[in-house]
Amino acid sequence: MQLDLFALFQIPEQYTVMLQRYAAAMILLAVLIIVTKWQGIGIGHKLIVGTIRGTIQIILMALILVYIFALSDLIVIFGVLTFMGVFAGHTTRSNLERIPGVMRATLPGILVGALSVMAVVVVLEIIDWRSGPGEFIIPMGGMLIGNCMGLTSLVIDRMWSNAQKQRPLLETALALGATPKQATELTIRESIRSGLLPNLNRYASLGIVSIPGLMSGMIIGGVNPLEAAIYQVIIFIMIFLSAMIAALITSRLFLREMFNERAQLTVPPPEP
Amino acid sequence: MPDAPILELEKVSMAFEGKQVLRNVSLILHHNETYGITGPSGCGKSTLLRIVNDLLSPTSGSVRFQEKDVREWNPQELRRRVVMVPQEAKMFPGTVRANLVWGLKVHGMTTEDEQLKAILREVQLWPIDLDGNAENLSGGQKQRVAIARALLLKPNVLLLDEPTSALDTDSALAVEKTINSLLSDHQMGVLIVTHNKEQAERFTSRVLELENLSEAS
Structure with missing residues (x-):
């Protein structure tokens, strides 16, 4: 019946197979939501919204990727990365909506962290981007932005919750x-240490436990495996450096949201 | 001619979300003077100390330290000179030694172990394992480490928030004695908050009794 409907709307077979696979993945998502609800983790709503939003975003991105990969103007490419960084900053704000001033702290951190490292890589030609500027710089920049986003969110979440839960210790420090x-x-x-831990684990088990997507994609795309492997190591170092820069900038900026000019703690106590 | 007051509070009022906690509190503290602040639970005693330490700003009124409004002081410099020991003596992660020098370190100051031993003797906590984990100390020991940590900064004013609340009677009397001897040795003013009026009268030269404004209204 379902296949008949596809035929009726003249949907090519490759898309029907794809949609069936997507539907199968939704069963896994449903299981995930049930488990999170059962365990009281409370991220079910975020998973649903994230799946819908993520699917739309990635489809749109896939459709325009052909054009983006074809970009050769570095200014336009860094413009695209800046847009991605702004979106990452906005995402941190949405995910930490209970905390004020998140984007004011994360956005500069993400932009400076990811774009400065990417700029150094381009200027020093640490990666051979000239054969396809958009093809190399945008996916790598995206990886850096994604990691900066994750670490800055974690740092802010920890700083805020520690200021609430360990208020007496924090005030003891200020009082001295x-x-x-x-x-x-x-x-x-x-928080920086624990935020970098998953990537450090992947780094330590590189090639044995984890086979990263970038390297796999390059090998599938016909790049020499040795070259792909070296690129992967470079990417990890870029990720650590950019995330560290982003976290340090964000944490410094976020202090302005937690304390006033008299160095008084302005974070409210946790709600009972 | 009496010496200039080291600390002056003039008509200090404080309200949280429209709820009045302190109203027109005034006091003057001189060198080598112990001033007691007492009153029922919730009357704003701790809030008053936090205002003097500049952890909170009053809704009205002024606090002057060494004849200068606290808002004109650099907050870190003010808190080095007007040090508060909170009611709950919190230890930083690490050793007893690390806790003792914590305040000195943030001000870029250092000290020798001999000086640590001397201050620990003063608060009657010597001998103690300086390399032991501070979290393993008893409540009374933590309280003394917190007082010693504050004294190492050589403050002009020491703010003590219920310094004996976690201690048994004997320990409380010992701490009182310690503070009295510290007072003459360290040439400083002490503002001490206690819910125990008898202790305030026995231990301090002047007592300010606050009332619970939420009950009074």
Whole structure:
């Protein structure tokens, strides 16, 4: 019956197979939502919205990717990366909507972290981007932006929740004359460390446990495996550096949201 | 001629979300003076200390330290000179030594172990394992480490929020004695908050009794 409908609307067979696969993936999503609800993790709504939004975004991106990959003007390419960075900043704000001033702190961090590292890579020609500027710079830049987004979100979430849960310790530090930066140093350090941990694990098990997408894609695309492997190591280093820069900038900027000019804590106590 | 006051509060009022906690509180503290602040639970005693330490700004009134409004002081410099020991003595992760020097470190100052031992003797906490985990100390020991940590900064004013609330009677009396001897040794003013009026009268030269404004209204 379903296939008849596809035939009726003259949907090519390759799309019907694809839609059936997508529907099968939705069963897995339903299982995931049930498990998160059962465990009280409370991210079901975000998963549904994220799936719908993500599907639309990635389809649109796939449709325009052909044109983006064909880009050769570096200014336009970095313009596209800036747009992606702005969207990443907006995403951090949506995911941490209970916390004020998130985007003011994450956006500069993500943009400076990802774009500066990408710019150095381009200028020093650490990757051979000249054969296809858009093809190389945009996916790699996207990876950096995605990782910067993840780490900056985590740092802000930790700083805020620590300021709420460990308020007495934070005020003890301030009462001894610590600056907001000194008082939150430990929290920032720990959140950067734990935020980088998943990537550090992947880095340590590179090629044995994890076979990264970029390297696989390059090999499938006909690139020499040795070259693809070296690119993957370079990408990891770029990810760590850009995420670290983004996290440090974001954490410094976010202090302005947590403390006023008299270095008084402005984070409200947790709601009972 | 009496010396200039080290700390002056003039008509300090504080309200949180429209709820009045303090109204027109005034006091003057001199060097080598212990001033007690007492009153029922919820009357704003701790809030008052937090205002003096500039962790909170009053809704009206002024706080002057060494004849200068606290808002004119750099907050870190003010808090080095007017140090508060909160009611709940919190330890930073690490050793007893790391906790003792925490305040000095943030101000770029250092000290020798001999000085640590001397201050620990003063708060009657010597001998103690300086390399032991501070989190493993008892409530009373933590309280003394917190006082020693504050004293190492050589403050002009020491703010003590219920310094004996976590201690048994004997320990509380010992801490009172310690603070009294510290007062003469360190040439500073002490503002001490306690819910125990008897303790305030026994231990301090002047007592300010606050009332619970939410109950009074």
